[in-house]
Amino acid sequence: xxxxxxxxxxxxxxxxxxxxxxxxxxxxxxxxxxxxxxxxxxxxxxxxxxxxxxxxxxxxxxxxxxxxxxxxxxxxxxxxxxxxxxxxxxxxxxxxxxxxxxxxxxxxxxxxxxxxxxxxxxxxxxxxxxxxxxxxxxxxxxxxxxxxxxxxxxxxxxxxxxxxxxxxxxxxxxxxxxxxxxxxxxxxxxxxxxxxxxxxxxxxxxxxxxxxxxxxxxxxxxxxxxxxxxxxxxxxxxxxxx
Amino acid sequence: xxxxxxxxxxxxxxxxxxxxxxxxxxxxxxxxxxxxxxxxxxxxxxxxxxxxxxxxxxxxxxxxxxxxxxxxxxxxxxxxxxxxxxxxxxxxxxxxxxxxxxxxxxxxxxxxxxxxxxxxxxxxxxxxxxxxx
Amino acid sequence: xxxxxxxxxxxxxxxxxxxxxxxxxxxxxxxxxxxxxxxxxxxxxxxxxxxxxxxxxxxxxxxxxxxxxxxxxxxxxxxxxxxxxxxxxxxxxxxxxxxxxxxxxxxxxxxxxxxxxxxxxxxxxxxxxxxxxxxxxxxxxxxxxxxxxxxxxxxxxxxxxxxxxxxxxxxxxxxxxxxxxxxxxxxxxxxxxxxxxxxxxxxxxxxxxxxxxxxxxxxxxxxxxxxxxxxxxxxxxxxxxxxxxxxxxxxxxxxxxxxxxxxxxxxxxxxxxxxxxxxxxxxxxxxxxxxxxxxxxxxxxxxxxxxxxxxxxxxxxxxxxxxxxxxxxxxxxxxxxxxxxxxxxxxxxxxxxxxxxxxxxxxxxxxxxxxxxxxxxxxxxxxxxxxxxxxxxxxxxxxx
Numbered sequence: 001x002x003x004x005x006x007x008x009x010x011x012x013x014x015x016x017x018x019x020x021x022x023x024x025x026x027x028x029x030x031x032x033x034x035x036x037x038x039x040x041x042x043x044x045x046x047x048x049x050x051x052x053x054x055x056x057x058x059x060x061x062x063x064x065x066x067x068x069x070x071x072x073x074x075x076x077x078x079x080x081x082x083x084x085x086x087x088x089x090x091x092x093x094x095x096x097x098x099x100x101x102x103x104x105x106x107x108x109x110x111x112x113x114x115x116x117x118x119x120x121x122x123x124x125x126x127x128x129x130x131x132x133x134x135x136x137x138x139x140x141x142x143x144x145x146x147x148x149x150x151x152x153x154x155x156x157x158x159x160x161x162x163x164x165x166x167x168x169x170x171x172x173x174x175x176x177x178x179x180x181x182x183x184x185x186x187x188x189x190x191x192x193x194x195x196x197x198x199x200x201x202x203x204x205x206x207x208x209x210x211x212x213x214x215x216x217x218x219x220x221x222x223x224x225x226x227x228x229x230x231x232x233x234x235x236x237x238x239x240x241x242x
Numbered sequence: 243x244x245x246x247x248x249x250x251x252x253x254x255x256x257x258x259x260x261x262x263x264x265x266x267x268x269x270x271x272x273x274x275x276x277x278x279x280x281x282x283x284x285x286x287x288x289x290x291x292x293x294x295x296x297x298x299x300x301x302x303x304x305x306x307x308x309x310x311x312x313x314x315x316x317x318x319x320x321x322x323x324x325x326x327x328x329x330x331x332x333x334x335x336x337x338x339x340x341x342x343x344x345x346x347x348x349x350x351x352x353x354x355x356x357x358x359x360x361x362x363x364x365x366x367x368x369x370x371x372x373x374x375x
Numbered sequence: 376x377x378x379x380x381x382x383x384x385x386x387x388x389x390x391x392x393x394x395x396x397x398x399x400x401x402x403x404x405x406x407x408x409x410x411x412x413x414x415x416x417x418x419x420x421x422x423x424x425x426x427x428x429x430x431x432x433x434x435x436x437x438x439x440x441x442x443x444x445x446x447x448x449x450x451x452x453x454x455x456x457x458x459x460x461x462x463x464x465x466x467x468x469x470x471x472x473x474x475x476x477x478x479x480x481x482x483x484x485x486x487x488x489x490x491x492x493x494x495x496x497x498x499x500x501x502x503x504x505x506x507x508x509x510x511x512x513x514x515x516x517x518x519x520x521x522x523x524x525x526x527x528x529x530x531x532x533x534x535x536x537x538x539x540x541x542x543x544x545x546x547x548x549x550x551x552x553x554x555x556x557x558x559x560x561x562x563x564x565x566x567x568x569x570x571x572x573x574x575x576x577x578x579x580x581x582x583x584x585x586x587x588x589x590x591x592x593x594x595x596x597x598x599x600x601x602x603x604x605x606x607x608x609x610x611x612x613x614x615x616x617x618x619x620x621x622x623x624x625x626x627x628x629x630x631x632x633x634x635x636x637x638x639x640x641x642x643x644x645x646x647x648x649x650x651x652x653x654x655x656x657x658x659x660x661x662x663x664x665x666x667x668x669x670x671x672x673x674x675x676x677x678x679x680x681x682x683x684x685x686x687x688x689x690x691x692x693x694x695x696x697x698x699x700x701x702x703x704x705x706x707x708x709x710x711x712x713x714x715x716x717x718x719x720x721x722x723x724x725x726x727x728x729x730x731x732x733x734x735x736x737x738x739x740x741x742x743x744x745x746x747x748x749x750x751x752x753x754x755x756x757x758x759x760x761x762x763x764x765x766x767x768x769x770x771x772x773x774x775x
């Protein structure tokens with residue numbers, strides 16, 4: 001302990017020099033990966049939403065459902081229809097007291113306070129910065145707790161091996177899935193498949209935060225409601241005419 | 243004690259001798275490159291070692307951050323590496339991903355969800371599932 | 376024990392352990408079948424997402440937490456009669472918890488991702504908390520057993536017992552809250568579900584303990600001292616009565632709300648199998664009959680009446696869980712109040728759930744795993760509750 005330990009000092013110096021030599025390399029690699037980001041990332045300045053004018057829906061029209069199935073590669077042949085995936089479905093309603101009938105499409109409501117995100121044990125069910133609620137199938141373990149939690153029964157579980165996936169929308173056995181607002185399309189600046197397919201133009205998709213968007217202007221003019229509004233989930237999908 | 247350590251050190255240092263001697267005897271996987279002469283996103287050595295990390299890093303950026311059109315995309319790999327025989331990267335011993343993964347005995351988790359066929363389009367608009375009652 | 380008796384005991388042990396291992400293996404095989412073909416081969420669907428395996432698993436997990444009560448009463452509350460029973464309770468807790476977890480994990484859509492579940496934990500999710508609470512429970516039970524079984528560690532059994540007591544209250548509150556926190560379906564969304572699960576755990580755990588203890592006593596040609604038997608059976612009766620109270624409060628409150636009346640009518644009156652299992656299964660077979668067996672003057676002291684009561688409590692437990700979990704799922708979500716809904720996704724309709732064979736085999740596999748672990752455990756280590764009657768009487772522990 002008295003004379004300076006030169007061997008030890010040499011080792012420490014070599015270790016320090018080595019670390020200093022390697023560190024910039026590691027840092028540069030990280031930097032180069034970050035540089036690859038050429039496209040715009042999802043931003044919380046945007047909140048995607050949908051306004052559905054149910055007065056334009058008829059019971060026998062299912063164009064939105066067909067379009068969604070085509071866009072997302074949903075071609076299941078499971079024998080039991082209750083086990084098939086439905087990202088969007090038409091619900092026919094009859095008011096009990098008056099007998100008034102009408103029809104509307106129901107899909108994931110992309111809530112601002114999504115119960116499915118709260119209950120997911122791995123965090124696979126998540127809300128993107130721009131408000132779209134998605135399932136990260138890389139870490140989904142298929143526990144189906146989110147399906148128990150969803151007040152709209154929006155989610156489906158894949159009950160069989162799949163082969164017809166759209167390359168832009170991976171989906172697979174054992175994972176849970178739901179409407180994504182056609183995230184693969186909107187990230188390219190297009191509209192969701194259901195909106196494009198609707199012959200009556202009942203579905204309007206857009207940025208709720210942008211005062212100049214179609215949907216924001218319409219929401220200021222017409223009376224719209226959220227389904228199960230008392231749950232205070234602040235849904236992204238609003239309905240007109242219920 | 244020091245004799246044991248010397249022996250151990252000698253054995254460790256001698257290991258490369260053994261591996262070098264056998265290097266020529268271990269069969270390498272038969273990988274079929276469908277588009278020879280083209281360049282992957284990184285040199286083959288780096289791809290072999292790091293493709294899983296690159297894909298894993300990018301998948302989170304695409305899914306969680308909404309990044310599109312990055313340098314590394316799984317569909318990009320599939321477009322280039324899909325076999326000319328069945329148009330996919332899995333499905334047989336000759337397919338690109340499957341050949342190496344079968345050799346290394348590493349489970350391919352990707353294609354339970356991701357479409358292994360290049361340029362695949364699902365069948366035209368299907369009937370809505372389920373009976374309406 | 377002479378040589379012949381010892382050999383015969385050995386054969387019987389191997390047969391029992393072998394039977395347990397076989398049932399477990401079949402259960403695992405059923406899970407592999409489900410994983411390979413997808414859940415299309417089960418009776419579960421997009422409305423009834425949790426089925427028979429979950430009924431089994433939740434019973435096992437809740438009973439596991441409750442059986443440790445027997446040990447807690449000894450270590451935490453200092454009741455001497457229970458102290459010698461703490462070790463067996465610990466073993467039962469460990470075995471049933473492991474079994475319940477295995478069934479839940481094997482039913483996952485992606486059971487190969489258990490490591491992902493362990494490393495990615497969402498702390499706003501009760502399931503996520505379970506990823507911490509369950510392994511923690513295993514650790515605490517092991518430490519607790521160690522303090523009970525090794526003489527020099529015995530002074531630590533009180534703090535270990537206390538830790539186990541608190542931890543399993545958290546655990547079972549978590550299990551009940553899995554349902555209690557759900558706002559979507561009419562059966563759940565209630566704060567009373569968590570304490571109800573706690574009380575259910577006490578009753579079911581006690582029942583399982585009584586059955587296993589009886590089996591061990593039969594094997595060893597022992598019998599339970601009448602006064603100890605009286606204490607244990609009275610405690611079981613208290614727990615069964617408490618469960619009745621909580622279930623009654625739950626249903627009465629539900630029935631009071633106009634928006635819940637339709638659901639209550641379904642569960643209690645016209646839901647077919649569900650009222651049958653509720654009134655006949657849980658109330659009559661699982662509550663009234665056991666109470667009669669425990670208290671009726673002619674029956675209470677008959678040999679085997681408490682064991683039979685315990686078995687009936689367990690039958691009632693399964694009926695109750697079936698009604699609670701599956702009954703809660705088949706009833707349609709009330710998305711548009713005041714309207715009748717219909718769709719291709721079976722909105723507005725009461726779903727028909729028929730359990731499939733793989734689901735049943737997986738659930739039974741869980742029972743098999745718990746059974747095998749207990750059979751091997753009690754054979755290998757000293758878990759048998761042995762009462763030193765003279766000592767107990769001298770200490771006044773048997774006085775009423």
